[in-house]
Every structure is written in C-alpha cells, then in structure tokens.
Amino acid sequence: MLPVTNGAATRGTRGRVGSNTNLRRMASQAGRPAAIALACLLLIGGTSLLLHSRISDEQAPGLHVVSGGGAAADRVQLLAEGATLEQGSQGVRQQQQQDLGAVVSTGGPLFGSNVKLAADQATASDAAGKQAGQSGRDVVAHISKLAELGRGAKLDAARGKSHQLYGTLASSFPQRPDPPIVELSEDELASRREAVRAAMLHSWRGYEKYAWGNDELCPVTLKGKNGFGGLGATMIDALDTLHMMGFMDEYTKAAAWVRAEMPLDTSFDASVFETIIRVVGGMLAAHDMTGDQWMVDRAQQVADRILPAYNTPTGIPLNIINLATQVAKNPTWNQRASTLSEFGTHQLEFWRLSESTGNRTYADLAEGTIRHLHKLMPDQGLMPLFISPTTGNFTVRRISFGALGDSYYEYLLKMWLLQGKQDDMYRSMWETAMDEMIEKLVFTSKEGLVYVAEFDRNLVKHKFDHLVCFVPGMLALGAHSGAVTGAKAEAYMRLAGDLTHTCWQMYHRMPSGLSPEYVTFTPQGMKVGAAYNMLRPEALEAMWYMWRLTHDWKYRVWAWEIFQAFETHSKAEAGYSGVKDVRAAEPVHDDTQQSFFLAETLKYLFLLFSDDSSFNMDEWVLNTEAHPLKVSRPIQQQQQQQQQHQQKQPGRSRDVGGMTASGNEGRSIARR
Known part of the structure; x- marks a missing residue:
C-alpha cells in the first residue's frame, strides 16, 4: 500500500x-x-x-x-x-x-x-x-x-x-429514508473495496480500448477526445490510483506511454492550472510513490513549457499557454484578468518539483504570487476572483469557494503542511480566510442545512456549488494538523460535519441519488440549480477526511450510497459518464468520463473503505487533483545537508538557481 x-x-x-x-x-x-x-x-x-x-x-x-x-x-x-x-x-x-x-x-x-x-x-x-x-x-x-x-x-x-x-425545490421530490448507520465487518469492507476496484478497472478498460492516448473517454459513443492538449490526462491522472489499488500491469503500461509517447509539441491552448494539477502533479506523485526519477524529468519538461506564463509585469501568471509555441494569454471573457484558483494552485506542485530537481525557480515563481497577495491585502483573508497580471490589482469584487476560487484556499493550508509547517505565512493566511468565511458567508437554511454562500458586488448569493464540498475536508484537515487549536479547532470540526451533511443531502434528496452541480437556498428551502452531474469528487473527499478524523460510520454509509448511485445511473458500456439531469429517475448520460473520476472520485471511495494505515495523512499531502505528494524537509535544510556533503566530496555538484543540485540535469541531491 x-x-x-x-x-x-x-x-x-x-x-x-x-x-x-x-x-x-x-x-x-x-x-x-x-x-x-x-x-x-x-x-x-x-x-x-x-x-x-x-x-x-x-x-x-x-x-x-x-x-x-x-x-x-x-x-x-x-x-x-x-x-x-x-x-x-x-x-x-x-x-x-x-x-x-x-x-x-x-x-x-x-x-x-x-x-x-x-x-x-x-x-x-x-x-x-x-x-x-x-x-x-x-x-x-x-x-x-x-x-x-x-x-x-x-x-x-x-x-x-x-x-x-x-429550479424545483428538493423537498418536492419523493424523499427516501435515511440509510441505517451500521458498522461493517472486515469482510464487508473488503467487498466494498473490491467493488470500487472493479469500477476503476471498468473505467480504465474503457479508456484503454477506445481512448488510449487521448485526454478523456466518451463511454457512450466509444471514442476519445482531447480537452487538455492531448497529453493523455486520464492516463496521468490515473497513475497513482492504479498503483494504490494494486493494478501494477495497468500502471506499468500507462507509465511506459508517459515516458516514451506523451506529446509535448501539439499546438493547443492549454490551461496552465489544469496542466499543473493533473499532468505535473500526477507525474510527481508517481515519482513519490515509486522512486522513478524519469517521472520528475518528464514533469520538468512540461513545467518548463509553462514558465513563460509567468512573464508578466507582476509575476502573476497568465491562465492559458500553448505548449508548442509557449505563447501565453488570458481569455477575453474576464477582461484578460488572471484567476485566483488558477495562479493560486501551482504552489504544491512547483515546490515539490523544485525539491525533486534542485532548481528553485519553480518554487520561487509560485510562492511569489502568494506573497504578492499577502502584501496587497495583508489583513484580508478572502480574496476576489480576478486580478490584473499587469497592475497586480483585483478587478472584480466577487468571492467564492466554488469555481475559480476554491483551491487557492486549499493550497494555503496544504503548502504549510507540505513544507513541514515551516512558513507561518500560509497558515495564518488560511486561518484568517476561514474566520472571515465563517463570519461572512456561512448560513443555515430554513431546513437546518449549513452552507457556504458567495459574495458578488456587495450582495451575498445563497448558492452552494458541489465544488464547495471540499471545504469541510479542508477544515477538518486544518483542525487535525494543528493549523488551529483549542476551541477554534473544535468549532472548525463541528462546521465541517455540518457542511458534509449538506453535501450528502444534495445527493440523497435527488430522485437519481446524484448531486446537481449546484443548489440555491431560498426561503422555501433547497432548490436545484444546474441539474447536471459530472462525477465530481468533493463530497466524497469531505467524507473521507471526516471518516479518518472522527471514525463516525455514517460517512462510510453515505459514501456507499453515492457509489451505488454511480453504479446505477452513471455506469456505461465502456466506463462511467456524467448525467444531464439528476432530477430524472433515469437520467441521460453526457458521454464524458472525466479524468478526475479516476484520479479523485474512485480514489477517495477506495480510501474510505480501506484501513487508516493505507494512507498516512501526516506524511503525505493530496493536491487538488488528489495526487499524493510526500511531505519532506524544507529546501533550506536540504541545502545545508548538501553543503556538508560537498565538503566530503568536492567538485561533484553545482549550484542551480540558488539551490544545490547534482551535475546531472539539475536532479535533486536530497534523499530521504
């Protein structure tokens, strides 16, 4: 394991x-x-x-x-x-x-x-x-x-x-009784793990047969499609999940493709954010799990093609880059601004890449964006979604823990953890943001459901995205790790439990048992917003953290109910598909198996029914795509150790970008 x-x-x-x-x-x-x-x-x-x-x-x-x-x-x-x-x-x-x-x-x-x-x-x-x-x-x-x-x-x-x-009220649908909360035997847990492994294998076999080398599978029409530059997003996203579940033949075949065939010269306007969290993060996680150094080399090749996005007056990176021409830009729909969750979600991967290559460039660039925010708004925790990469100032006063804001807050906490809890800037920025979220954006609905709202141009919008279901897991991790302590940690855990319950209700109240993309809360109760479901992982992510940190069996029961809904309504001939309308008793498939279904959704399900020993939360940090990165010593400590090593073996290494590295293509000299 x-x-x-x-x-x-x-x-x-x-x-x-x-x-x-x-x-x-x-x-x-x-x-x-x-x-x-x-x-x-x-x-x-x-x-x-x-x-x-x-x-x-x-x-x-x-x-x-x-x-x-x-x-x-x-x-x-x-x-x-x-x-x-x-x-x-x-x-x-x-x-x-x-x-x-x-x-x-x-x-x-x-x-x-x-x-x-x-x-x-x-x-x-x-x-x-x-x-x-x-x-x-x-x-x-x-x-x-x-x-x-x-x-x-x-x-x-x-x-x-x-x-x-x-816009129908969720309460207007026939309501199912709550499932009984019962403890499972070891045999029953093993059976559920095997069911999740079978789902992973079904997803992988469909991709392998009909979409090999493509980014994603169309499991209904039985073909592949590319939305991430043709880098094989599903292939790379699935690597650590295959390894974790013990599918070593499948892992070996996928890794061989990444090493020899992954294309880097396709002219395609790729998302900097998606490429970093899926491709760079996926290969770094595979390296941390196996020790294969060539995974780092490939990750570095991709990252180097992304670096021109940082060539702005402020160091705030642009959102889009063509990996072949290395020309970067921002889209026009947001006045060419950069997006909070996009430039605020490079830090884990680039820190780990600097650690693994000995080249500090990546870590410094990613950290520079956070330090810019800290300097710009030193006393403000919640940040608007859009910032000008030219002036360095925010452009629109909108705050959300959903799309385009979410993982910025996640990475504040996780950077503090990945660096061995060394840099309190990240922790304090995270704590301030959580306190402001609770003060300004946490509400309780008429039905007693707790949720996180949004702020938009001086108004609070009572809208709750499925994406926001990452928040309870983040709160629980912060309380567990010591980011907050005492009464505040207890309050964070209570809120995490309340929010996880709301996330489960988004599934439980739908006729299909699948959650809509978002709901709104009105005086009449919870309303369905966007009715589609994309196989998202955030609710299961929250349930895994809550299970691990409370061992309350309800989280395993709720997760199994969600998995059964996937099996009933999302399973297709060659994989699993999103659905167009969760209000339908028999929803229509959207013909897309998202790569994060293999990277995150099935991984969290597998971990939910596995022993705690299968994943050490104190030694590993999951990036926002659920790729596990090894918590390690700060780079400064590695430099000191390398200097001592140099004194014993002079002339064997050189200095790269302020960090000591070996003479072999900048590879790290740090060994655990």
Missing part, C-alpha cells in the same frame, strides 16, 4: 435565508438591459458564453450546461452566473431577490460597507421594464440556439417536463 460552528452572517449573526435580511430592491435604467443584451451577443465566441443568474426560472426553464471538460464547465458556469444582463420588470426583480435570498453585507472594504441601495433608485417605468424584460428574453432565445461552446461545452435547452422542473 502507499506509504502513503457556527458562523456569522451579516453584522456578526448567522442568518436563516429569508429571515432578518435587509432586502433592497434593485432597479435598472430603462435602456441598460437592451444594451447589455447586445453586448452579450457580441461577446459570445469560441470560449465564452454570457448568461445571467437573474434570468428567472420561468423565462429560462431547463437551461443548463453540459460540458465536455471540467475546466470548461466551471468557466461556463461562472459566466452564466456572473454576466450583467438585467431583467427590467420590477415584479421579476422582486421574485429574483426572494429566490436568491439576497442580503446586503457590511464590514470590510470588500463587503460593501458603503453600499446604499435606496428605494428611490427603483424608478424604471412599467413600460420600460417590459421592454427591457423582452430584451432579456430575446437574448435567451438566441443563446438557446447555440449548439457548441468552445472546446466541447454545450448549451442544452431541456424540453418537456424538465422545463417545469427547473
């Missing part, structure tokens, strides 16, 4: 949605919606789609996104939520505010302490409102006709009954 609370809402009190909220009516000028509608149509291109969260359920029923790739879906979702298409009708605006449970937040420069939404601002006439509303509907009509979005993302205008279901 691998060695491997309660928070406060506005003004310091946690609020229930719809209760004690200071709702303000927002109005738009008569001509603004039509102008913005035109701008939306002009901006729609190969990589962007503008929709708006304020389009009512009645006006855009059943509208949801089905993606050919996780990264594309995240960005389409963000655009669908964040564009500024306004609906003019005052009555529509009132209903939208009630549905969102919007509240005006105070306290701190990012939370709108100077916001004034006076009633006299709502002066649009009924005639103007109707005209503006019609403009919005026209945009929706045009958008619904689009079939392709960028790299395979599709806009799917649902028909028939699903129109009526869009």
